[in-house]
Amino acid sequence: MSTKMINIKDLCVWFGEGQQRTQVLKNINLQIARGESFGLVGESGSGKSTILRTAMGLVEDYSGEISIDGINTRTGDYKALIRCAQMLFQDPYASLHPRFTVGQAITEVMKINAIDNHQQKMVDLLLSIGLTAEHQYRYPHELSGGQRQRVALARSLALEPDVLLLDEPTSALDASIQAEMLNLLNKLKQSLGLTYIIVSHDIAVVSYMCDRFAVMSQGKVVEILSREQLRSGDIQCEYTQKLIAASEY
């Protein structure tokens, strides 16, 4: 068992074809340890989400290498990969099937992956995210934004992954609901021994959640900082300082 859970080596990503082909990620190198919470911050368009999407095989035009728990995301066993790593998307309104009940949405992933006893596991998952067994009969439109985001989280936990890739998990939520969601993520991380990559534009959230984080701008990692460095003000890069100043009004 290696201590490195996620290894991203020389990752370059392009969007578009022919004349329009533009490079959106430039030589990204990141190593994330088992059990770590790693943050990605930066403005929209800086490529934070693209790193996660590429790791999950949602982007095809890339060079370099990503491995998660030793599985190469390009050449490795895809089924093993998705059982090891799952992604949670930003918008809980768009990421749940509108015509599936909560129970169907969560059990479907388990059925596809031939996991037994999915009814019981689904109920356990609902309880672990602070909902009740009755919620399995609800449709997404009958839930609030915070509840939907928790259902999406339960679904991503259904395959018992070791890694969660969280793309702006709380930016669509109210501050009070955000607090509940962040507490839940921390609790699950401890009880399940998860590794997180958290994309956020909110430095306060990253400072609260992450041990280390990378600051991104225009497709590049401009700086990697630890929480201690952030808190003691040990920051080299001007762009990072600007970002911090903007979130401290």
Place this chain on the structure above:
Amino acid sequence: MSDVLAEISNLQISFKDENGVLRPAVRNLSLTLGREKLGIVGESGSGKSLTGRALVGVLPSGAHVSADRLVFDGVDLQKCSSKERRHLRGNRMGMILQDPKYSLNPIMPVGKQIIEALRVSKKMSKAKARDAVYQILEAVQIRDVQRVFKLYPHEVSGGMAQRIMIAMMLVREPDLLIADEPTSALDVTVQLSVLEILETLVEKRNMGLILISHDLGLVNHFCDRVLVMYAGRVVEELQANKLYEAKHPYTQGLLNCMPSINGSLGPLPVLDRDPNWLN
């Protein structure tokens, strides 16, 4: 011109549920607004947007509204015909919505949209209108205005689209501007510059501003006065600079549940909603 720009007293807005029973969304809300910057904060569903919309007159069709007083600069809005209200809305009140992607016409260049907004009510030549648009686009700090003028909404970034929305509302020089979550779709760095632009323009033109947001820190920084709403009612009214001395447990809860860069790493305090707050 009186000091009181808008006055709402005992506003109620309700919607029918599936059984036809009226469910209140805003209850007994009263506020007066001068030429100042008023913030309304609260969680989603607390009725803050509905309050703003009631003033402008763009509530959803199923809404049942009643109020003892709903007055804008001496005009009783409840007695206005829809034509008069439309005229007010066009000239004297403006509303900036949260998501610029849904509020701009996707198949019309942005410059043309602003000209359209301007010429709907004011008779002016096309050339004059175009100059006014160039000016206002410069005022919201868009560089290269002649190029941006010809772009379609999908060709500009979110931050720029929001500044275009602001320009479109300000170009008609309204007396009252209601900004409903004007920056929550934007990055922090852009957020700050958009708000600064808004602040300078509001001060320069001596307008009234209602800033609706769920972000207490932001409202604290940009407004003179803050109303805190919970479940359709105002639970507390504060001077913005005294926000951190809030008395109501709901306001305190909202303030405490935000993580901060130097905050503790223990579990975040969550809101414990007390049913007594509704009494």
